[in-house]
Amino acid sequence: MEEPKVFISYSWTNQSHQELVKHWADRLVADGVDVILDIYDLKEGDDKYAFMETMVTDPDVTHVLVICDSSYAEKANARKAGVGTESQIISGEVYEKVKQSKFIPIVCEFGNDGEPILPAFMKSRMWINFSSSEAENENWEQLVRLLYGKPQHVKPKKGKAPTFITSDTPIPTSEAYAKFNSLKQAILQDKKGLKHYRRDFVEACISYADDLRVRERPEVESMGEKILEDCGKLKAVRNHLCDWVLLESEISDENEFSESLIDVLEKLRELKSRPAEINQWSDSWFEAHSVFVYETFLYIVAALLKSGAYKTLNEVFRSHYLIPRSDSYGQTNFERFDCFYGYSEALQSVLAPENQRLYAPAAELIKRQADREDIPFSEIRQAELLVLLMAFITPDTCWYPATLHYSSYGNGYPFFVRAAQHKNFSKLALITGISDANELRKKVKEGHERLDTERWYNFHYERNFWSSMNMDELDSIK
Structure with a gap:
């Protein structure tokens, strides 16, 4: 100096x-x-x-x-x-x-x-x-x-141009973004009527996403291109909801926030279903929203991990979600968290390299759209690893960890690596509801057998993800 x-x-x-x-x-x-x-x-x-x-x-x-x-x-x-x-x-x-x-x-x-x-x-x-x-x-x-030459107020580093400038596709900045800012101020200023601000924000997001649901046969040459375009439009809603979770999970009453988040997840689940008013359809019409819900769910899990909202994560994984009317069959009215999984075969034609086939086209799209600096793709994979662990230990659930195709040998996940320490294992225990590491290992092995992970031959580096979850080392350091 x-x-x-x-x-x-x-x-x-x-x-x-x-x-x-x-x-x-x-x-x-x-x-x-x-x-x-x-x-x-x-x-x-x-x-x-x-x-x-x-x-x-x-x-x-x-x-x-x-x-x-x-x-x-x-x-x-x-x-x-x-x-x-x-x-x-x-x-x-x-x-x-x-x-x-x-x-x-x-x-x-x-x-x-x-x-x-x-x-x-x-x-x-x-x-x-x-x-x-x-x-x-x-x-x-x-x-x-x-x-x-060390002023108290320094001009911040110039960031990237907003998505609404760089993207050719419309995004809900006008209403949902404005509603989020109102909600943010209400939270930070501890205003009364917080539920109303939250409701307006969520409704703006869901309404925008619902308007993009296909309700009549698309007049397009490539359904894959249509799904890719719609997923690009829906990414803004993913970001708005992720920003909301990051903000409110650290500030608001945990029980109230958990309840509102479950309500939002139910609304997201409905977006991937067939709109009740249509009688003739093709399943491919709803693949964009299927991928969007899958992607957004992983971002929400990653955001909750980032903010340390472990009790809320437990609530997300142990809750039952109302099945939308158009998807309801038989006597079952509720689903578990695996209802948020999504897939799109039509994306294969627009995302796969020439003469190749992708193991998981939806995961490829999620990887391409992982442009947030605060939650990088590595944290999305870590979130999916946690979802997979919960699927192992939760009866009657299944999960295919598509984004983990992009993991590699020696790819440690910090949340699981740290869980070797007792103080950090307690965080995993809050999420899983299992406080004994040996009991958790037992449940995970039972889940391996139930989901028959040996059939996952496409995961070249690890099929059962035991090592990625750091299972042998959990709670080994007091």
């Missing part, structure tokens, strides 16, 4: 003012600033005008503090005495290089009109108030930061 070198220009108004200027100079020196001041540096026999000109124009002097009081302003404006000569030099520098910030007005007095007393050539400059001891103490850090 470059050491600042400062010249102080002031008027010898009186002894008291001179002592005040020296006090400021001493304080700056104590803060590591190299200060040039006539009291320190001007000796008998020195040419004071040459001294002034040298200090003002010296390129090694990083800043010139102009101590502005009524005496300084009067002499500078009238070009009187030493200040007049000095101010001519300063004003020349200022006017030649308007944008440079070498010269800093330090205001010592305010006029009857409440305006700072400044010489004419300084009136357009940003100033610092040192008109009282209180003002000095309040603004001292601002001055020192300015001299060191």
Whole structure:
């Protein structure tokens, strides 16, 4: 960090003012600033005008503090005495290089009109108030930061252009985004009626996604292209819901949030079903929403893991979800979390490399759309590994971990790696409802047999995911 070198220009108004200027100079020196001041540096026999000109124009002097009081302003404006000569030099520098910030007005007095007393050539400059001891103490850090080039408020790093700028497909920024911002403010300000803000936000998201559901035969050449386009449009809803989970899971009452999240998941589940009003259809019409629900569910699980909402995750996995009317058959009215799984065979034609076949086209699309910096694709895979573990230990559920096709040897998942420590295993225990690691291992082995993971030959590096889940090491470090 470059050491600042400062010249102080002031008027010898009186002894008291001179002592005040020296006090400021001493304080700056104590803060590591190299200060040039006539009291320190001007000796008998020195040419004071040459001294002034040298200090003002010296390129090694990083800043010139102009101590502005009524005496300084009067002499500078009238070009009187030493200040007049000095101010001519300063004003020349200022006017030649308007944008440079070498010269800093330090205001010592305010006029009857409440305006700072400044010489004419300084009136357009940003100033610092040192008109009282209180003002000095309040603004001292601002001055020192300015001299060191370390301002308190720094312009943030420029981000990427918003999706609604870079995407050719419409996204629900107008309503859902506005509703999310209203909800966010309500949460942060602890407003009453939070349920109403949340309901409006969720309804805006679901309504947009529902409008994209196919209700009559699409007039398209490629159903795969249609599904790909619709998934691109639906990605904005995925992001809105993910942002909501990240925000509210850390702030709101856990029981209230869990209940609202289950309600949202039920609404998502309905989006992948056939709209009740249509009687003739093809299953491929609903594949875009099937993939969207699958993807969004993984993002929600990843967001809950990120925010440490382990009890809410337990609620998500142990809840029963109402089956939509158009999908209801027989006597069963409820499903488990595996209802959120999605697949699209039609995507094969638009995503698979030439002369190749993808093991899981939906996972390929999820990978391509994984553009969030706060929840990267690796965290989506970790979320799916957790969902798979829950499928192993939850009777009457099944899950095919499609995104784990993109894992590789030695691909450790931090949540499971850390669960070797007892304090972190307790987090996994909250999610699973199983507090004993040996009991969990037993349940997972039973799940392997039930789901017959040996048939998953397409997972070249690991078929049963025992190692990925760090099963042998769970709760081994007390």
